[in-house]
Amino acid sequence: MDNTTYIALSRQTALWNQLEVVANNLANVNTTGFKGTDTLFSQYVYKLPQNERTFKDKVAFTHDFGLVRNLSQGTFNYTSNIYDFSIQGEGYFVTRGSAAGQPDRYTRAGNFTIDGQGQLVTQDGRPVLSVNNQPIIIPASAGEVTVHGDGSIINQAGEQIDQIRVVRFESERDLKQIDGTSFVTGAGQTPINVPNPKVAQGVLEDSNVNGVTEMTRLIALNRTYADVARLVEAENERKRKASDVFTRQMSA
Numbered sequence: 317m318d319n320t321t322y323i324a325l326s327r328q329t330a331l332w333n334q335l336e337v338v339a340n341n342l343a344n345v346n347t348t349g350f351k352g353t354d355t356l357f358s359q360y361v362y363k364l365p366q367n368e369r370t371f372k373d374k375v376a377f378t379h380d381f382g383l384v385r386n387l388s389q390g391t392f393n394y395t396s397n398i399y400d401f402s403i404q405g406e407g408y409f410v411t412r413g414s415a416a417g418q419p420d421r422y423t424r425a426g427n428f429t430i431d432g433q434g435q436l437v438t439q440d441g442r443p444v445l446s447v448n449n450q451p452i453i454i455p456a457s458a459g460e461v462t463v464h465g466d467g468s469i470i471n472q473a474g475e476q477i478d479q480i481r482v483v484r485f486e487s488e489r490d491l492k493q494i495d496g497t498s499f500v501t502g503a504g505q506t507p508i509n510v511p512n513p514k515v516a517q518g519v520l521e522d523s524n525v526n527g528v529t530e531m532t533r534l535i536a537l538n539r540t541y542a543d544v545a546r547l548v549e550a551e552n553e554r555k556r557k558a559s560d561v562f563t564r565q566m567s568a
Contacts, residue, residue, distance in 0.1 A: 466479065
């Protein structure tokens with residue numbers, strides 16, 4: 317293959333990866349606490365040796381080298397459910413790892429519930445942790461609980477049961493995504509307790525993905541991918557015709 321084909325294929329590979337990212341964003345447009353992602357691109361310039369090039373211009377390839385997470389806050393959805401929580405501004409809820417020995421996970425998805433042992437847990441059963449870094453137990457005798465802005469959980473008698481832990485990080489972008497809404501710390505990262513969190517009860521933070529915008533991007537990417545494919549086909553046709561002309565001239 318010549319340079320034209322290599323460049324086109326590099327562009328197609330990058331476009332395909334971007335299509336997968338956009339499709340994942342669209343799949344999670346209704347996922348509570350989901351943060352959309354996008355691909356990072358750069359131009360990879362390669363200088364060919366003198367004897368391998370016809371023109372003096374450098375060859376530029378497309379290179380996608382990573383993902384960037386959109387950290388903007390999603391819109392708030394008022395559900396009035398007792399165990400639905402959201403954080404306004406910075407911060408993450410802290411939850412236990414999915415198995416013993418696994419690291420804690422951090423999430424903005426506050427659609428919690430109560431399990432059979434009275435623990436406040438995520439939808440997949442991971443305990444939500446308190447400021448003491450222990451699972452939160454809400455006894456049946458607590459009645460209908462109220463959660464204050466600082467995360468304090470108050471029973472029906474007005475007594476504090478526990479307090480939800482909310483943490484932040486020096487660099488949120490360095491968090492490693494485990495699934496659509498939960499993260500673990502990277503090397504050297506330490507969670508920092510938020511001294512005055514803003515926790516709301518009966519409210520969920522929706523995905524920050526704009527479905528209309530992502531659908532528009534998906535259509536544009538599909539068209540661009542098809543344009544590059546036509547370029548490759550046209551280049552192959554050009555080379556075939558050039559080969560046929562050369563063959564006829566040699567045979568004459």
